[in-house]
Amino acid sequence: MTRPQQASDSPYPLEFLFLGSPEVRSAGQSWHPRTRKTLALLAYLMLNPAPHARDRLAAMLWPDAERQQGRASVRTSLAQIAALLSRQSTLLITDRDHVALNSATLWVDVHRLTAHAAMTTQTSRELAETAALYRGDLLNGLDFPDLPEYTEWLETERETARLALDRLLSLQILRHQQAGELEAAVDAARQRLRHDPSTRRHTPA
Known part of the structure; x- marks a missing residue:
């Protein structure tokens, strides 16, 4: 769990x-x-x-x-x-x-997300539980536009979290496909599309 x-x-x-x-x-x-x-x-x-x-x-x-x-x-x-x-x-x-x-022994959701994204042996259920930790962008609302160094750091960390979620959802889709669970695979694919990091990297001029 x-x-x-x-x-x-x-x-x-x-x-x-x-x-x-x-x-x-x-x-x-x-x-x-x-x-x-x-x-x-x-x-x-x-x-x-x-x-x-x-x-x-x-x-x-x-x-x-x-x-x-x-x-x-x-x-x-x-x-x-x-x-x-x-x-x-x-x-x-x-x-x-x-x-x-030293936060290594503390329960931090983003640490769990990124650590689990690096694993390849999780079941579809375990992947779904970990992906559910992603309730939105990292530190959503804790922005300080007048603090450029903090803002740059935060955007980098947010992108890292989005990429970790993307990997989790990609693995989840694969697990569902391997099990013949096509409806669940489609649901995971829709969730991945909603959070796709590539759609946030460039804003049209």
């Missing part, structure tokens, strides 16, 4: 749903940070586990702030993230100048 259908029954103390409108669940309850940029910082760290310089994070998310003010904003957001992680706060690795978040 890819993820629990009911948050209250989830065996995972924390769930990070970034595909579609982002939501973070802690013990089945939605977590609401004080600012949208805190959520953006959390997602950025989770999807980029390498250490990041605090100054660079501040410049990316608070480009108009003075250096000390930007670092203070990063520090405030990190305090909220550390509180969210609670007993797993050791996954957040910080020092005076750098930050990293």
Whole structure:
């Protein structure tokens, strides 16, 4: 089973749903940070586990702030993230100048999607369950048009997620065809067409 259908029954103390409108669940309850940029910082760290310089994070998310003010904003957001992680706060690795978040042991929908897309032994049911994680574009609605570096990163990550979904659906179609399940294959093909990454790459002039 890819993820629990009911948050209250989830065996995972924390769930990070970034595909579609982002939501973070802690013990089945939605977590609401004080600012949208805190959520953006959390997602950025989770999807980029390498250490990041605090100054660079501040410049990316608070480009108009003075250096000390930007670092203070990063520090405030990190305090909220550390509180969210609670007993797993050791996954957040910080020092005076750098930050990293090891999300490998956490339940993150986009991590599941991309990992499963690289597998070739899944059944059609398993493929369908994983594809169902894709509720919409990555971090849908968490856009900041005035933050060019963040926007460029987000578009790249969104494209990666779309390509992973496309591979999952292609495999699902193949499994249904191999089993003679033509109606199910057509349904999966329609779903693939709706999310086809190639239709988003170029906008007609």
